[in-house]
Amino acid sequence: xxxxxxxxxxxxxxxxxxxxxxxxxxxxxxxxxxxxxxxxxxxxxxxxxxxxxxxxxxxxxxxxxxxxxxxxxxxxxxxxxxxxxxxxxxxxxxxxxxxxxxxxxxxxxxxxxxxxxxxxxxxxxxxxxxxxxxxxxxxxxxxxxxxxxxxxxxxxxxxxxxxxxxxxxxxxxxxxxxxxxxxxxxxxxxxxxxxxxxxxxxxxxxxxxxxxxxxxxxxxxxxxxxxxxxxxxxxx
Amino acid sequence: xxxxxxxxxxxxxxxxxxxxxxxxxxxxxxxxxxxxxxxxxxxxxxxxxxxxxxxxxxxxxxxxxxxxxxxxxxxxxxxxxxxxxxxxxxxxxxxxxxxxxxxxxxxxxxxxxxxxxxxxxxxxxxxxxxxxxxxxxxxxxxxxxxxxxxxxxxxxxxxxxxxxxxxxxxxxxxxxxxxxxxxxxxxxxxxxxxxxxxxxxxxxxxxxxxxxxxxxxxxxxxxxxxxxxxxxxxxx
DNA sequence: CTTTGAAAAATTATCGATTATATGGGGGCG
DNA sequence: CGCCCCCATATAATCGATAATTTTTCAAAG
Numbered sequence: 093x094x095x096x097x098x099x100x101x102x103x104x105x106x107x108x109x110x111x112x113x114x115x116x117x118x119x120x121x122x123x124x125x126x127x128x129x130x131x132x133x134x135x136x137x138x139x140x141x142x143x144x145x146x147x148x149x150x151x152x153x154x155x156x157x158x159x160x161x162x163x164x165x166x167x168x169x170x171x172x173x174x175x176x177x178x179x180x181x182x183x184x185x186x187x188x189x190x191x192x193x194x195x196x197x198x199x200x201x202x203x204x205x206x207x208x209x210x211x212x213x214x215x216x217x218x219x220x221x222x223x224x225x226x227x228x229x230x231x232x233x234x235x236x237x238x239x240x241x242x243x244x245x246x247x248x249x250x251x252x253x254x255x256x257x258x259x260x261x262x263x264x265x266x267x268x269x270x271x272x273x274x275x276x277x278x279x280x281x282x283x284x285x286x287x288x289x290x291x292x293x294x295x296x297x298x299x300x301x302x303x304x305x306x307x308x309x310x311x312x313x314x315x316x317x318x319x320x321x322x323x324x325x326x327x328x
Numbered sequence: 329x330x331x332x333x334x335x336x337x338x339x340x341x342x343x344x345x346x347x348x349x350x351x352x353x354x355x356x357x358x359x360x361x362x363x364x365x366x367x368x369x370x371x372x373x374x375x376x377x378x379x380x381x382x383x384x385x386x387x388x389x390x391x392x393x394x395x396x397x398x399x400x401x402x403x404x405x406x407x408x409x410x411x412x413x414x415x416x417x418x419x420x421x422x423x424x425x426x427x428x429x430x431x432x433x434x435x436x437x438x439x440x441x442x443x444x445x446x447x448x449x450x451x452x453x454x455x456x457x458x459x460x461x462x463x464x465x466x467x468x469x470x471x472x473x474x475x476x477x478x479x480x481x482x483x484x485x486x487x488x489x490x491x492x493x494x495x496x497x498x499x500x501x502x503x504x505x506x507x508x509x510x511x512x513x514x515x516x517x518x519x520x521x522x523x524x525x526x527x528x529x530x531x532x533x534x535x536x537x538x539x540x541x542x543x544x545x546x547x548x549x550x551x552x553x554x555x556x557x558x559x560x561x562x563x564x
Numbered sequence: 565c566t567t568t569g570a571a572a573a574a575t576t577a578t579c580g581a582t583t584a585t586a587t588g589g590g591g592g593c594g
Numbered sequence: 595c596g597c598c599c600c601c602a603t604a605t606a607a608t609c610g611a612t613a614a615t616t617t618t619t620c621a622a623a624g
Contacts, residue, residue, distance in 0.1 A: 102396075143376070152387060153486075159338055159341070178481060178484075179481060179483045182418075182422050245411050245414060247491070248411075248415050250389075251415065251487060251490075254487075255483070
């Protein structure tokens with residue numbers, strides 16, 4: 093438990109995490125300019141701190157930095173999502189294949205555990221049925237991390253996380269044009285089953301389909317094409 | 329008029345590139361602490377600038393940042409090199425496979441051109457026969473970029489560059505325990521030939537062998553095991 | 565009514581100083 | 595004689611101010 097860590101890291105680390113969380117949780121619309129002074133006031137810290145956080149985020153491609161124009165949240169675009177999807181498929185399936193080939197019982201256990209937690213978490217928040225809940229997104233991320241974690245490669249784990257997070261922004265902002273109901277939990281269960289029974293080819297194929305299906309739905313979503321100004325708080 | 333662009337970006341960008349170049353070109357030994365004040369004086373800039381550069385580099389894993397202990401160049405270690413190699417094989421072969429399947433004549437042309445330039449560049453600098461020259465390393469990087477560039481995925485191109493650079497540090501610092509002479513240019517030629525004749529499987533296999541062979545040699549190198557203080561300028 | 569121009573405002577990039585934290589050495593205590 | 599605590603020094607983290615740049619405003623000319 094580590095009791096509580098009152099000063100876990102530094103101020104920089106803290107605001108970095110909070111801005112990052114805001115972006116991933118869809119509290120800041122894609123394309124929004126991230127002005128430094130407002131962020132300073134909001135977090136009660138100085139320029140340098142915010143600047144360092146934004147620099148880190150832009151190196152992760154969650155934030156875009158143009159030389160004299162400041163920072164902004166990465167915008168959504170179709171080509172980017174397509175590219176992202178193809179690369180994610182490679183990274184995630186590679187990790188899963190390695191895991192199936194090499195990982196042990198504790199990996200299987202953590203996959204089963206993550207699957208169960210995910211299944212018991214309501215995907216949507218009451219009242220806004222086509223918006224994903226923070227809790228579900230966290231569990232979903234944890235499930236895919238658990239799947240990949242068996243690969244035994246710290247570097248691959250880090251590499252796959254970036255694109256996963258980038259895709260998270262799309263998942264959060266594109267309203268699923270759910271023309272047909274989709275059994276996401278069923279897909280997860282099938283992947284986990286194939287993985288824990290060490291059926292690598294099947295697991296990889298199911299995982300690829302799982303990723304691509306999400307992208308398909310997002311690509312037909314209404315939000316992908318039109319204006320990027322879909323802020324919850326209207327622009328002034 | 330803009331004549332020449334003397335200040336292409338910002339001071340930060342400049343310092344970032346110079347420190348990065350110093351690390352990749354083996355002018356700073358792995359594990360070295362990167363103290364901020366000396367760097368400030370050396371580049372004639374202020375704290376913030378150096379700090380931003382180091383932050384960016386640590387996000388790229390070329391520099392390690394520990395909360396209250398400052399920055400240091402990533403150290404060399406066997407496990408890291410192994411992991412790096414496995415991941416690089418996946419990234420580079422994926423890019424090459426996509427390129428062979430999708431790329432056009434101009435890609436082939438650029439591969440041939442890069443191969444030729446690489447072949448005409450002396451690998452070693454006179455007088456230090458087991459140390460790679462800056463020029464050759466640059467051309468080598470350019471060749472592998474040319475190979476991968478046909479993949480058509482900007483994201484994959486960016487992702488593969490990080491591990492390539494990390495491996496560059498190992499290539500530069502580990503004295504090749506060249507027990508047997510190795511025809512590196514021959515390997516490059518074979519890869520390029522298989523790639524341009526669209527023999528994906530062969531090209532991928534040759535590329536994987538190329539990458540792994542380098543790692544094998546580095547792992548048996550004298551430098552990998554012992555002390556990390558193997559600076560070119562003798563330690564005081 | 566549109567277009568062009570420059571000044572004003574806003575915002576970013578940079579700087580030097582201040583504060584907080586870690587490292588190392590010396591004296592007190594066991 | 596060795597170990598631990600405390601203070602001096604070095605270094606990192608943070609801050610508020612200044613300089614450089616971009617965007618906006620506003621007005622006058624066409």
